[in-house]
Amino acid sequence: MRSTPLPSRHWDGSLFHVRRRRSLRLSSDSASRLLRCGQGDRCRDCGNRIEWYHSTNERPVRLHPHELPAEKVPPSCHWHVSSGVAHPAGDGSGWCRLPHAMVCPARDTNPAAPELTGLRRALAVNTRRLIDSGAFVPPPALPDTKASASTTCRPARPVVQLLYLRYLANHPVDEIQCVAQTRRRHRCTSPLLTHDTRAGVWTLLPSTTSHGQLPLPGEFMAVYSLTGLSYAEQLRWRAQRCPEHAAIPTAADVALAEWEPFDPLLHHEHIRTRLPTLARRRAPAGYGSKAPRADRAPHRGS
Template sequence: MYSSDTAPWDRGADLLRTMRIDSFTPTKGLRSNNVDRCRYCNHLVEYYDRVDGGRIPLVPREFPSASVPLRCRWHVNGGVASVGDRGRAYCYIAHPTLCPGVQHEDADDPQLADARRAMAVRTQRAISRGLFAAPLRITEDEVTFVPVEAETERGIRHVLTYSSVLWIGPAEIDRVRCVAHVSTSRERCKKTVFDDGSFQGSWEQVEIPVPAGRAAQESLWAGQMMWAFSINGLDYHGYRRWLSQRCTVHWEGTAHDAVAPQWERFSIFRDEGHIIYERPAQADSQDAPAAAPVPVCASDGCTHTTVRTVEEGWLCWQCERKQKRRRRTHKRWTWAEEDKLRGFEDRPLEGEGLSWR
């Protein structure tokens, strides 16, 4: 798998730092923001946006699909990475799968042994030359890769939840900055994603996610609750704006990203220090507004409701049809009574010897 003498990660970083945007990609990130060195092995990695909204570091070269296990194959289409090879002869591999600084559960896999051995040798050479100080080895659950251009703040970080998935932000929920590039100032937008002018979400308690396994289920986190900012009450555009980390001004614009979105998938091993067990202070001013009363049909005994804005005394379509039928019946009876009073019922009809004059 490593037949070339010079691997792409051994080349100069300047050769890979190109300022370009894929013309067919739905993402807006510059490729220069997507190249970094792994903090665990010092190899170059190239970041791509995933179809589920996250980011994945890939090895900056393609491999023959036949020599890569099916579970480890990735392909890139329009700048977006997804699992599988789509029947292609070559595919990508996620860097954590081969990283020498990660303790792999499938360490005995013969298809990946050569690639892992080659990367481990290059890491040892970098350590022996004094170019890299290797940290302690970690597991795949603890690994995290964040580009240095993201400038992630390491102070208070709040957790965002949507559809039972937890994301941890770079800062407090009301201080998360927009990642759009402002063409006038040529800098990153200084506005925040949170907008005080409309409902953005609400704080709620969610269960702390623990990994599979008996040891984890018996840990201190099992069955515990934490506070997270929920955007489940937003519409499609609302939650996409939050996950894209865009303010209301740049959400529908064409500006590219000055930095990559800074949301990371929440990990209990890595982000334990950011768990909030007590109700946060921001929850008092950012709760969901009181729901407006739902209009109910004005007919007696009817419980039908509507989501439209209607006037007082609104009737549902069934009760309105009944009311119109009753009015027609009442009108026919009224006309019949009036005819009786005028004596029209005793007047002979045409054809019985008399005609109307």
């Protein structure tokens, strides 16, 4: 039995043109591989798959890659994607998207809804499988704040100022990784800050908002300033490329730049009020006491 073929002409005798369906493809000479609405990635804390979207306020959002029944997700956590933009609300359907932070097994907080506990447990099992197979290496545990306060002061998410704007980085300054693609089609492992490039300067600046408001009263924050570098060097940092790939403009990107516009009202927990140092000097023995030191000569009048 044969299906009836489509007519080749209309009723008036004109040719019947059928448009061929074409899938969205990327040109081989394109300088970017990110021409899609959802950029797939893996969580740097648990290794599970996530999808990056830009929200309505132009901030990147990490969403769970699969849709979930809306009835199993709290209404305050409903997200939906429309035209490649993530919106923090439901679209009226029976399905919704969920922020990955709600079910990330690397976080200590448990999901608010008991229905999400099973999903979080499944992601934890997958994380263990990735670790056992060597496909994922968890980040080192942060040292105790009280124990390390006297020896180190290194912001995990520093505030960087470049091109007269402030951004919140996802990694320490010396661990910000290049997003360019190598010849083996992997992400470049080189950092942005190398021994051949000029480094920025840590400085204390007033905590100002991104909307032109007045600075917070009595609030100063540590900022890694790159305004002293050249314009081309600041563009390299903004594009998040190492010096080698910055000289190759045709190199593709395999990840989104991890800069997040800084807002002191939203990112108040990342504000540091003192400059980071590699090691803080301890007070010498007898410092601050009025008793004379043994190695010091006595006063002439004594």
